[in-house]
Amino acid sequence: MTAAFVSASKSERSCVCVQAVKIGIIGCGNISEIYLKNAKEFGLNVKRVADIDLSRAEQRAHQFAVPYFGSVEELLSDSEVELVINLTVPQVHADVSLQVLEAGKHVYAEKPIALKLEDAKHLKQVAQKRGLLVGNAPDTFLGGGLQTCRKLIEDGWIGQPVSATAFMAGHGPESWHPNPEFFYQVGGGPMFDMGPYYLTALVHLMGPVKQVAGMTRITFPERTITSVAKFGQKVQVEIPTHVTGLMEFASGAIGQMMTSFDIWGSELPRIEVYGTEGTVSVPDPNTFGGPVRFRRRESKQWDEIPLLYGFTENSRGLGAADMVQSLRTGEPHRANIDLALHVLELMHGFHVASDEKRHYQVESTCDKPQPFPVGFSKEQLALL
Numbered sequence: 001m002t003a004a005f006v007s008a009s010k011s012e013r014s015c016v017c018v019q020a021v022k023i024g025i026i027g028c029g030n031i032s033e034i035y036l037k038n039a040k041e042f043g044l045n046v047k048r049v050a051d052i053d054l055s056r057a058e059q060r061a062h063q064f065a066v067p068y069f070g071s072v073e074e075l076l077s078d079s080e081v082e083l084v085i086n087l088t089v090p091q092v093h094a095d096v097s098l099q100v101l102e103a104g105k106h107v108y109a110e111k112p113i114a115l116k117l118e119d120a121k122h123l124k125q126v127a128q129k130r131g132l133l134v135g136n137a138p139d140t141f142l143g144g145g146l147q148t149c150r151k152l153i154e155d156g157w158i159g160q161p162v163s164a165t166a167f168m169a170g171h172g173p174e175s176w177h178p179n180p181e182f183f184y185q186v187g188g189g190p191m192f193d194m195g196p197y198y199l200t201a202l203v204h205l206m207g208p209v210k211q212v213a214g215m216t217r218i219t220f221p222e223r224t225i226t227s228v229a230k231f232g233q234k235v236q237v238e239i240p241t242h243v244t245g246l247m248e249f250a251s252g253a254i255g256q257m258m259t260s261f262d263i264w265g266s267e268l269p270r271i272e273v274y275g276t277e278g279t280v281s282v283p284d285p286n287t288f289g290g291p292v293r294f295r296r297r298e299s300k301q302w303d304e305i306p307l308l309y310g311f312t313e314n315s316r317g318l319g320a321a322d323m324v325q326s327l328r329t330g331e332p333h334r335a336n337i338d339l340a341l342h343v344l345e346l347m348h349g350f351h352v353a354s355d356e357k358r359h360y361q362v363e364s365t366c367d368k369p370q371p372f373p374v375g376f377s378k379e380q381l382a383l384l
Contacts (some may be wrong), residue, residue: 021324024048024075024105026096027087028056031110031316035085036064038317041378044324050075072096076103083108083133083327085320090187094119097134101126106327108135108320111196113340115187117348120341127337133326135333136340138197139319141204142372143288144309149273149280150205150371151308157294158275164206164255166198166285167268172241172261178229183261189239190259191347194286198271199343201285202247202255205273208342208365209247209255213358214350216240219262245350250365257350288315310377338366 023044025032028051039046048068051057061069068078075081076099084100086093086109094114100107101123113136114120127134140146153161168190174180182188203209219242223235242262247255258268271282281293281302289312293302311318319335326333342364349360 020045021082021327022047022080023083024081025085026050026072028060032087035317042321048075097123101132106133108323111137112344117345120344124337134337135319135323135335138200139335140285140288141201142318144307144312145283145290146201147309147372148292148307149282152280158280159277161253161273161275163274166257166271168194168259169263169266169268171264174223174225176227181235184235184237186238190261191243195259195347196343197285199346206249206253207368208250209362210250211248212245212349212360214245214353216243216354243350288312308374334369342366
C-alpha cells in the first residue's frame, strides 16, 4: 500500500492509502539512471525494465534492484504493469507509446511526444478511445523554480503579464555528445531538442498560444564532430539550426523565442516575463531549481526570491509520479498529452511559418497545468 494525496480542491491534498501502481520502463540508456534513482525516492513501484539491448536492461535491473528485466514484448505482456515510462530515442517515441497504449497500459514518455504532429494526435485519439492516460516530459516546470515563478505571476507581483522572451543560444552538441548526428537530422535541431523545455515553461506561466510566426536558417551546412568517440567525422545538416519565433498567447500577451546551435557566446537571459508592474527572471527551464529573480517597477535592483517549493534538484520522473497520483485520485495530471501536443504544434508552427512566409494559426490548445500547493516537496509524495 502507498500513501497518496487526494484533493478536496484542485490545490490542496490530504493523505489516504491506495494500492501501489506497478510501473515498467522501456529504454535503459543514460537517462534511465536518473529516472530509476528518482523512482525509488518518489516511492514508485518499478516492476520491470526492458531494452532492445538486454545487457543494458540487466545492468539497470541489478543497479536498482528491479525484480524483472527483459524484452519490450515481455514487459508489455505483463498484466500487472499498469503504467510504462518510455525512455527510448525520439525517433521511436510515438511508435513505442502506441504499442504501450495498444497493450492497455498508460504511458509517460520523454520529450518530444512524437516527431510528427499527426502521430501525437493519433496517440491522443487511441488513449481517449481506450480510457488511458498519456503523460510527457519535460516535467521541469514542476520544479521549485518554475512553480515559484508561477505563483509570483498569479499573485500579481508583476501586474498583468504583457510579454515574455526566451533564449537558448549555443553552438550545438558536437563538441561533447558521443553521437551528435541526430541533432542535425529531421526531427532534431535546436527547437526540437531544447524547445520543449522553454515552450512548456512559457505555457505553464502564460497559458496557451493561438498563433505564431517564425524565421529559420542553416548557418553551417556541415558540422565537424570534436567529441572523442567520433572526432573529426563530418555531419551534413538537414534541419534549421537557428529558429526565431513570435507568439501571440490566448491571453493577448506577446512572446518571442530563439533557439540556436549557431552561436559561439551569449549573455542573453533564459526566460523573462514582463508585466505592467514588474519583471520576473525565470531560471533555466532545463533545470528544476532557481534562481528566481524579481524587479518591481519602482526598484532599481533585482531581488532573488526564495523558492517556495521542493524538487529543486534533478527530479526527472516527477511528472510520472504526478501521473501515478492521478490514476488513483482522478485529479488531472500536469505533464499531460494536451500540453505536450500543444508544445509540439508550436515547434512545427515556427518552421511552417518560416517556410510558407505566413502566420501559423495554432489548432491545439490546453489548460495551464494546475500548480502544486505551496511547500509541496518530496516528503509529500506517496511513499511505499
